[in-house]
Amino acid sequence: MKKTFLRNCAFFLLGTLSVISQEKNTVIENIQKEAYENSQLENLAHELLDNIGPRLVGTPQMKQANDWAVAKYRSWGIDAENQKWGEWRGWQRGITHIDMVYPRIQTLDGTQLAWNPGTSSKGITAEVMILPEIKDSISFKNWLPNVKGKFVMVAMKQPTGRPDDNWEEFATPESFEKMKKEREAQIKAWDENIKRSGYDRRSIIPALENAGAAGIVDSYWSRGFGVNKIFGARTKKIPSVDIELEDYTMLYRMVEHGEKPKIHIVAESKDLGRVPTFNTIAEIIGTEKPEEYVILSAHFDSWDGGTGATDNGTGTLVMMEAMRILKKVYPNPKRTILVGHWGSEEQGLNGSSAFVADHPEIVSNIQAVFNQDNGTGRVEKINGAGFLQSYDYMSRWLSAVPDTIRKNIETTFPGWPARGGSDNASFVAAGAPAFSLSSLSWAYWNYTWHTNRDTYDKIVFDDVKSNVILTAILAYMASEDESKTLREQVILPIDDKTGEPQKWPTPRIPERNGGM
Structure with a gap:
């Protein structure tokens, strides 16, 4: 009698598990089907x-x-x-239109950066200039008045617009290595030049605005054909735009060769409070x-x-x-x-x-x-x-x-x-x-x-x-799942910098009043 009871319980349990398993299989199959x-x-x-x-x-x-x-x-x-x-x-993005108007006419590929003050529908026309070779912070301060009424280019002129995988596919190994070394040297020289001004890549922008620049022209190349990263502006009153590498480097070369290009920027964004x-x-x-x-x-x-x-x-x-x-x-x-x-x-x-x-x-x-x-x-x-x-x-x-x-x-x-x-x-x-x-x-x-x-x-x-x-x-x-997930945490390794055990991350304090 006892064996029969246990056998029936076993059959019942197996039957129940089989039904549960079949139900799961059905739901999973239906997820895929849908x-x-x-x-x-x-x-x-x-x-x-x-x-x-x-x-x-x-x-x-x-x-x-x-x-x-x-x-x-x-x-x-x-x-x-x-x-x-x-x-x-x-903030609401409006029409952005960037045109070179001198020494010839060409519409340029670019856009206004986020949360940037807009221009009027007539826009702003001004000459484009590049940062000089900077000796020290005093010489940079003496140079700053030159930006008044000008659009200032604040990104390095990239030596190539081809991504590295394109070079790797088509260039000789020697040519590829030569390009990378020259680019690394150029990046280092650019960073050191800005550092000598007493500013960094971010803080130099409000300094240019305060000195009377008409606007900021940036180009944050993402190392792909026609690809730039687009983030927020760092100016409060003047337009900031990002121009794609192909057009940005063209403008840069024109400035270098003394052609004094001018561009016209319309950026009809709105501040919404x-x-x-x-x-x-x-x-x-x-x-x-x-x-x-x-x-x-x-x-x-x-x-x-x-x-x-x-x-x-x-x-x-x-x-x-x-x-x-x-x-x-x-x-x-x-x-x-x-x-x-x-x-x-x-x-x-x-x-x-x-x-x-x-x-x-x-x-x-x-x-x-x-x-x-x-x-x-x-x-x-x-x-x-x-x-x-x-x-x-x-x-x-x-x-x-x-x-x-x-x-x-x-x-x-x-x-x-x-x-x-x-x-x-x-x-x-x-x-x-x-x-x-x-x-x-x-x-x-x-x-x-x-x-x-x-x-x-x-x-x-x-x-x-x-x-x-x-x-x-x-x-x-x-x-x-029948079980509630457990939350026991791994013991984290020693931090090489401090020699102390690493700690579990702590909750962030959210920014609830942003961009003001």
Whole structure:
């Protein structure tokens, strides 16, 4: 009788496990089916990147994107809202037009830098000049009055507009090495020349403005064909523009040869005063453990040289599409699945840091955070973020991911805690298990990271779709896991500089009153 009872219990247990396993297999299969057969990625990308465009913090486009995401989630039956976390200097980009008007006419490729005061619609016309060879700070101070009424070029004249991989492919080894040595020497000489002025690359710009310069002309080449990095201006009253290498070096050579080129700049931006800033939050409430959270994470803001396609449009698309699919095939999760689209990551992880500070009740009950940021490529690396038991649970979750995706991922456990770089670091600093889904490069750093070429056409949708499936399955597995993730931290190694043990990162204090 006892043996029969035990045998029946065993059969019941095996049958129950079989049903559970079958349910998991069905959900995982349905995630893949929905991702492949009914993908919304291209339409979402068009609406966000083509129609709304870049999402610089403090701009109308950022708020438009926040509202668009809330509406999109609600159309999928997912609760969503914009949560205010601070205020920022409001700014709206207008038309930028840069033309050389002497010694000949040519429209130049360039743009105004962010948060820069605008010009009138008539613009400003002035001669272009370069920095002199500087003997010391006194001679530089004596030279400064020469900038009055002139556009001053503040970037080095690059010796080549070809990226290094192009040289490596076509040049002789001797020619390639010669170019690199000459460039290194030129960079060193340029830096030392500025240093002798008593300023650095940043502080010299307000000094030029205060001396009466008509404007600042920069060129932050990103070592790719036609690619420049576009950041913020450092002037308060005069225009600051970035001109692409090809046109910038042409102007520079003209100045060197005494041709005294003149350019005309129209930059019709608007200062909008103080504006609120938001994180967009959406969630699917858990049915068994609603007070525990699986968080999908991607920053929503971008710089605005391009349209923010791979930094971080693609991460945004991954999280939105994963949430859409989960709502459809897994509408009643065990734990709450929350997605955070963070504001002002680019200025120091401000949106996610504010969320961590404002919601300790969520942070203390996080099962896992999955963050994706660095480009359009398929995920190739995941590390345990410094949590000792991360191997146990991450390995379980990854085992459910199809081998076609999993085989491309290198894992490292227990890994190390993120100290910056992207929003997972905000959660790690608070002791929550947060993992970066690190992507294959696709020339990200040179060609799309913060550049004028970070646009829709650079998206590799096959890779993004792979990341959607990975993220959705990880979220599902983390939600269903019987165990709560453990938070025991790895003992960090000795710091070579101090001789003391390294410490776990501490939470950042978010900038809630930015750009004022």
